[in-house]
Amino acid sequence: xxxxTRKGEYAIRGIVYLATQPxxxxxxxxxxxxxxxxxxxxxxxIFQQFSKIGLVRSYRGTGxxxxxxxxxxxxxxxxxxxxxxxPIAPNRCVTGEGECSRDADCTVHPxxxxxxxxxxxxxxxxxxxxxxxx
Amino acid sequence: xxxxTRKGEYAIRGIVYLATQPxxxxxxxxxxxxxxxxxxxxxxxIFQQFSKIGLVRSYRGTGxxxxxxxxxxxxxxxxxxxxxxxPIAPNRCVTGEGECSRDADCTVHPxxxxxxxxxxxxxxxxxxxxxxxx
DNA sequence: CCAAATAAGATTATTTATATCCTATTTAGT
DNA sequence: ACTAAATAGGATATAAATAATCTTATTTGG
Numbered sequence: 494x495x496x497x498t499r500k501g502e503y504a505i506r507g508i509v510y511l512a513t514q515p516x517x518x519x520x521x522x523x524x525x526x527x528x529x530x531x532x533x534x535x536x537x538x539i540f541q542q543f544s545k546i547g548l549v550r551s552y553r554g555t556g557x558x559x560x561x562x563x564x565x566x567x568x569x570x571x572x573x574x575x576x577x578x579x580p581i582a583p584n585r586c587v588t589g590e591g592e593c594s595r596d597a598d599c600t601v602h603p604x605x606x607x608x609x610x611x612x613x614x615x616x617x618x619x620x621x622x623x624x625x626x627x
Numbered sequence: 628x629x630x631x632t633r634k635g636e637y638a639i640r641g642i643v644y645l646a647t648q649p650x651x652x653x654x655x656x657x658x659x660x661x662x663x664x665x666x667x668x669x670x671x672x673i674f675q676q677f678s679k680i681g682l683v684r685s686y687r688g689t690g691x692x693x694x695x696x697x698x699x700x701x702x703x704x705x706x707x708x709x710x711x712x713x714p715i716a717p718n719r720c721v722t723g724e725g726e727c728s729r730d731a732d733c734t735v736h737p738x739x740x741x742x743x744x745x746x747x748x749x750x751x752x753x754x755x756x757x758x759x760x761x
Numbered sequence: 762c763c764a765a766a767t768a769a770g771a772t773t774a775t776t777t778a779t780a781t782c783c784t785a786t787t788t789a790g791t
Numbered sequence: 792a793c794t795a796a797a798t799a800g801g802a803t804a805t806a807a808a809t810a811a812t813c814t815t816a817t818t819t820g821g
Contacts, residue, residue: 494712495629495746496719498778505735522798534781541799554788555796570738578628583746585630600758601639604704604749611745612629612717615738624734633810656767668812675768688819689765 497578503531504539504577505570505624511549512565512621519558542576565625571616581616583608631712637665638673638711639704639758645683646699646755653692676710699759705750715750717742 506529514520522540526533540559543549547562561568575581582588584605640663648654656674660667674693677683681696695702709715716722718739 494631494635494708494715495717497628497717499780500778501628502718509735532780535779537798538780538800544799551798552788553786553796553798555794556789557787557797559798570735574628581628583629583631584636598760600760601643601704604753608746608749611749612742615742615745619738626732626734632808666811669810671767672769672811678768685767686819687765687767687817689763690820691766691818693767 495583497574500535500539501574501578503529503536504543505573506531507536507539508543508548508561508568508573509621509624511559511561512568512625513627516564517560519552519556519560521558525559539577543573546576548572548576561621565621568621569617570619570621570624571613573621574616581609581613583612629717631708634669634673635708635712637663637670638677639707640665641670641673642677642682642695642702642707643755643758645693645695646702646759647761650698651694653686653690653694655692659693673711677707680710682706682710695755699755702755703751704753704755704758705747707755708750715743715747717746 507525510525510529511520522537523533525531526536529536540549540551543562544551544559548568549559549562551557551559571581580588582605584601586599586602587605587609641659644659644663645654656671657667659665660670663670674683674685677696678685678693682702683693683696685691685693705715714722716739718735720733720736721739721743
């Protein structure tokens with residue numbers, strides 16, 4: 494239960510790789526993909542998502558590629574994971590998506606809230622700097 | 628991310644209902660299913676799983692049905708969830724299913740272990756007695 | 762023996778995950 | 792301007808997991 498998908502796994506590998514590179518070093522998608530062993534076309538989609546929310550910056554055309562959008566100590570694992578997997582939510586009732594309406598005072602709800610908070614907290618405390626091992 | 632499936636949601640509803648019933652009260656599957664608003668055939672499969680590991684006891688034939696396998700304060704939410712959803716594992720690398728072999732000292736691994744422990748801990752502290760609201 | 766139950770296996774439908782492909786657009790360098 | 796090198800984005804394909812149903816078997820009380 495609660496497993497990260499391939500997409501999430503690949504996303505982390507890819508952006509952690511960027512974090513290990515010298516600051517402002519523009520990296521080719523093909524290089525990243527082969528370095529972290531992820532299908533390039535898949536990684537492209539993931540980095541497009543990152544790019545839209547500023548986690549990475551992209552440069553098109555010859556000499557283009559990707560760079561981290563902020564310094565590695567300012568990007569948390571939580572942001573990375575939620576960017577591609579969606580919000581951390583052990584049950585839909587904690588995302589506000591109805592449910593629980595079944596039962597006015599659902600006794601399980603607070604448990605899910607607690608799980609959600611704990612997990613978010615753990616992931617929010619880890620930065621790409623931590624993960625880069627530098 | 629990390630969402631409980633319908634099966635898990637149904638499983639909890641079903642067994643919590645049992646916990647709200649008088650001890651040793653044998654309940655009809657059809658009654659449980661309609662009370663907690665779950666397809667009966669689906670709930671049947673779930674309770675079969677519960678039965679195999681002793682979370683509930685089943686009685687076949689006329690007058691048959693289901694009862695909790697132990698007193699509600701001795702059954703944790705963790706057991707219930709893992710019974711139907713499999714082990715809590717935010718990433719396969721924490722279940723021992725290879726991976727991580729990619730990277731001898733994976734920096735993310737300890738984070739997943741931490742998440743796994745925290746979640747398990749939270750769920751293990753909640754019993755069916757707590758959830759029954761009695 | 763019959764009717765009421767659960768057990769178990771097979772099957773089906775739907776959704777999500779995991780990609781890949783193709784075309785468009787941008788950009789540096791000549 | 793032209794070309795080659797890149798990313799962007801939409802469409803499509805395949806596989807796996809989820810969600811559910813159906814059918815047949817087995818058990819049991821009366």
